[in-house]
Amino acid sequence: MKDIYLPDVTTIDDITEETGDVTTFTLRFKDKRLQEEFDYRPGQFVEVSVFGVGEIPISITSTPSRPGFLELSIKNAGLVSGALHKLSKGAEVGVRGPFGNGFPYERAFGKNLLFVGGGIGLAPLRSLINFALDNRDRFADFSILYGSRTPADLVFRKELELLGKRPDVRTFITVDRGDDQWQGNVGVVTTLFPKADITSEDTLAFICGPPVMIPFVIHGLIKIGFSDETIISTLERHMKCGVGKCGHCCIGHKYVCQDGPVFSYKEMKEMVEKA
Amino acid sequence: MRANKEKELRILKRKNLFTLMSRFLEDREVIAPIKGHGGEVIFYPIEKIEDVAWDWTYVNTVLPPKRFFLPQTEELFHYKNQNKGYEITPIYNDRVRMIFGIRPCDVNALLFLDKFFGGGPIGRRVPVAEPGILQDRYYATRRANTFIIAFGCHQPGENCFCICCDSGPFLKEGFDLQLTQLGGDEYIVELGSARGLKIFYGHEDLFRSATNAEEKRLTEIKDEATQQFGNTRAYISKAIHKITRNQVPDELWENLSDRCHNCGGCSYVCPTCCCYNVVDVPINKSEGSRIRTWDSCAFAGFTKLAGGDNPRSEKKDRLKRRFFHKLSYHYIEKNGRHGCVGCGRCITTCFANISMPDIADKIRKGITS
Numbered sequence: 120m121k122d123i124y125l126p127d128v129t130t131i132d133d134i135t136e137e138t139g140d141v142t143t144f145t146l147r148f149k150d151k152r153l154q155e156e157f158d159y160r161p162g163q164f165v166e167v168s169v170f171g172v173g174e175i176p177i178s179i180t181s182t183p184s185r186p187g188f189l190e191l192s193i194k195n196a197g198l199v200s201g202a203l204h205k206l207s208k209g210a211e212v213g214v215r216g217p218f219g220n221g222f223p224y225e226r227a228f229g230k231n232l233l234f235v236g237g238g239i240g241l242a243p244l245r246s247l248i249n250f251a252l253d254n255r256d257r258f259a260d261f262s263i264l265y266g267s268r269t270p271a272d273l274v275f276r277k278e279l280e281l282l283g284k285r286p287d288v289r290t291f292i293t294v295d296r297g298d299d300q301w302q303g304n305v306g307v308v309t310t311l312f313p314k315a316d317i318t319s320e321d322t323l324a325f326i327c328g329p330p331v332m333i334p335f336v337i338h339g340l341i342k343i344g345f346s347d348e349t350i351i352s353t354l355e356r357h358m359k360c361g362v363g364k365c366g367h368c369c370i371g372h373k374y375v376c377q378d379g380p381v382f383s384y385k386e387m388k389e390m391v392e393k394a
Numbered sequence: 395m396r397a398n399k400e401k402e403l404r405i406l407k408r409k410n411l412f413t414l415m416s417r418f419l420e421d422r423e424v425i426a427p428i429k430g431h432g433g434e435v436i437f438y439p440i441e442k443i444e445d446v447a448w449d450w451t452y453v454n455t456v457l458p459p460k461r462f463f464l465p466q467t468e469e470l471f472h473y474k475n476q477n478k479g480y481e482i483t484p485i486y487n488d489r490v491r492m493i494f495g496i497r498p499c500d501v502n503a504l505l506f507l508d509k510f511f512g513g514g515p516i517g518r519r520v521p522v523a524e525p526g527i528l529q530d531r532y533y534a535t536r537r538a539n540t541f542i543i544a545f546g547c548h549q550p551g552e553n554c555f556c557i558c559c560d561s562g563p564f565l566k567e568g569f570d571l572q573l574t575q576l577g578g579d580e581y582i583v584e585l586g587s588a589r590g591l592k593i594f595y596g597h598e599d600l601f602r603s604a605t606n607a608e609e610k611r612l613t614e615i616k617d618e619a620t621q622q623f624g625n626t627r628a629y630i631s632k633a634i635h636k637i638t639r640n641q642v643p644d645e646l647w648e649n650l651s652d653r654c655h656n657c658g659g660c661s662y663v664c665p666t667c668c669c670y671n672v673v674d675v676p677i678n679k680s681e682g683s684r685i686r687t688w689d690s691c692a693f694a695g696f697t698k699l700a701g702g703d704n705p706r707s708e709k710k711d712r713l714k715r716r717f718f719h720k721l722s723y724h725y726i727e728k729n730g731r732h733g734c735v736g737c738g739r740c741i742t743t744c745f746a747n748i749s750m751p752d753i754a755d756k757i758r759k760g761i762t763s
């Protein structure tokens with residue numbers, strides 16, 4: 120049996136700067152067989168190691184429907200993420216995983232998909248969005264609502280523009296504060312609900328964003344008529360092991376690293392500690 | 395014939411116990427209670443028999459023996475960046491060890507940790523985890539290679555409440571051998587495993603069969619020990635009920651938080667607390683180790699996120715967390731038992747007087763101050 124704490128070595132094959140503090144890394148396992156065998160669900164995450172600095176949980180932003188590599192979008196937020204940002208193409212980092220439950224996309228077969236993302240939270244949603252687009256005929260309507268603090272903080276901007284041009288996908292973007300060039304929406308992401316004419320009918324909502332955003336979005340969706348089971352969100356907690364042992368990520372009896380990070384609002388309400 | 399022999403109780407003279415330990419010392423690590431510099435009794439690997447603190451002034455040690463299975467600081471792997479890139483070498487400790495004098499509460503704590511970390515059935519060199527449990531190989535390897543020579547408690551200590559936690563004062567399982575002092579300088583020995591039997595067979599010159607009278611005496615000793623707990627009651631099951639249903643008023647945790655100093659001592663002395671932190675320690679630019687160290691949910695930084703958010707920033711929430719984790723039914727389901735084995739160490743250690751029996755009692759009675 121594999122040692123749950125031992126990372127495998129991957130190489131950084133490509134680096135794309137998304138914003139001033141978010142960079143997307145393309146990784147491939149050095150061991151080709153490992154790369155071929157690596158399978159995951161949208162919404163799962165890996166533990167990434169910069170040897171000598173430490174290890175952090177990062178959502179996989181690529182989709183399993185386009186195998187052969189792994190993409191991680193990482194915000195420079197502290198020690199390890201900062202060290203990652205200093206690495207160049209060809210550098211090696213450790214990867215353990217995939218961990219967590221991932222998004223329950225099977226529940227959305229035949230239904231409308233609503234994605235609500237904030238900031239770097241678009242990263243795990245992007246995995247699900249691209250996965251669902253690669254299986255387009257299994258889902259009905261696509262609506263993507265995305266917000267960030269400023270226009271300069273919007274990640275995957277080119278991709279979002281391309282998606283916006285597709286006839287079968289609706290995208291809405293907003294920023295908290297605009298700048299001189301910005302001509303789009305200004306306001307928090309919930310202000311997009313009426314603009315996008317969101318209804319709860321036959322729809323599953325997938326949310327990912329900073330902890331402050333999530334309660335507002337949930338509240339907004341409930342007002343529109345979404346039921347607790349149809350609101351699905353990721354939760355973020357301090358993590359060390361990713362495998363349910365170190366104890367850092369617990370909310371009540373739930374281990375966010377194993378039972379989550381994706382929970383329905385119904386599950387969140389049943390937690391003994393505040394989600 | 396042989397099957398009968400396996401069930402038989404043996405008698406071991408104290409002199410022979412020491413001989414047995416010296417024989418083990420030749421080829422393996424022997425861990426036993428010794429006297430520390432301040433006179434306190436601690437478990438420690440011994441070098442010679444004279445180190446052992448068996449004047450019976452200890453019931454239990456200040457620190458639990460968990461550090462022999464989950465060391466306070468432990469290297470998980472070594473990494474090295476050479477011409478061909480990173481190489482990662484895990485470090486498992488599979489040295490054969492004998493732990494002498496471990497108490498039933500602490501053995502039950504190990505059984506709890508086994509379930510959580512996927513420690514295999516004892517006595518296997520290659521540990522096997524129960525299906526569905528992710529195995530911590532570092533813990534499981536240490537555990538599988540450590541013989542448990544337990545000491546039943548014919549005389550429980552003043553803070554002990556194992557009797558309320560289904561974890562003592564004698565073991566029914568989880569030991570290779572269980573020794574109980576018979577009076578005089580003799581121990582009566584119970585056999586708990588196949589590898590325990592091998593100790594009998596390998597050292598037949600040191601043991602003799604127990605007589606019927608001695609066997610009867612053991613039953614009496616166990617009954618007498620149980621009587622000695624007197625009115626000790628921890629009311630754990632009532633507390634479990636209320637904690638699981640989130641029926642404990644927040645004021646209790648609020649009031650306790652005026653006293654708690656967030657020192658983490660309760661977690662460190664608790665034989666079932668097993669949360670850890672992980673850090674990298676480089677030796678130079680291309681080489682170093684990944685280390686894990688004990689951690690505690692009492693610490694404010696335990697749940698802190700980059701950027702400063704902290705979902706458990708309040709002391710009352712951290713106190714609630716500790717007792718929730720020890721007692722909530724959800725964890726009983728996961729780990730096979732609740733997380734308190736009644737060792738009483740938190741009573742001894744906490745200078746704010748926040749201890750399991752006291753809090754369980756407050757929860758039961760609905761007292762919040």
Ligand SMILES: Cc1cc2nc3c(=O)[nH]c(=O)nc-3n(C[C@H](O)[C@H](O)[C@H](O)COP(=O)(O)OP(=O)(O)OC[C@H]3O[C@@H](n4cnc5c(N)ncnc54)[C@H](O)[C@@H]3O)c2cc1C
Pocket residue numbers: 164173174175176177178179191192193194195196197198199200201239242243354355356357358359380698699700701
């Ligand atoms: C399931 C999950 C998926 C994530 N996906 C992404 C992603 O795709 N992109 C991205 O940029 N960020 C993501 N994060 C957040 C990211 O893990 C943190 O920004 C990162 O851990 C900060 O570590 P640091 O060493 O740079 O900062 P420091 O402040 O130095 O953190 C020290 C340590 O605390 C822990 N820690 C601190 N903050 C967090 C946090 N927010 N979450 C978990 N552990 C933390 C880590 O163990 C970290 O090593 C995700 C977090 C989780 C829980």
Ligand code: SF4
Pocket residue numbers: 660663664665666720733734735736737738739740741750
């Ligand atoms: S909670 Fe206290 S009494 Fe119970 S096992 Fe832990 S240290 Fe011992």
Ligand code: SF4
Pocket residue numbers: 366661666667668669689690691692715716717719720
């Ligand atoms: S969460 Fe707290 S009480 Fe539970 S094992 Fe970890 S440190 Fe101990």
Ligand code: FES
Pocket residue numbers: 357358359360361362363364365366367368369374375376377
């Ligand atoms: S991250 Fe260690 S238990 Fe979840």
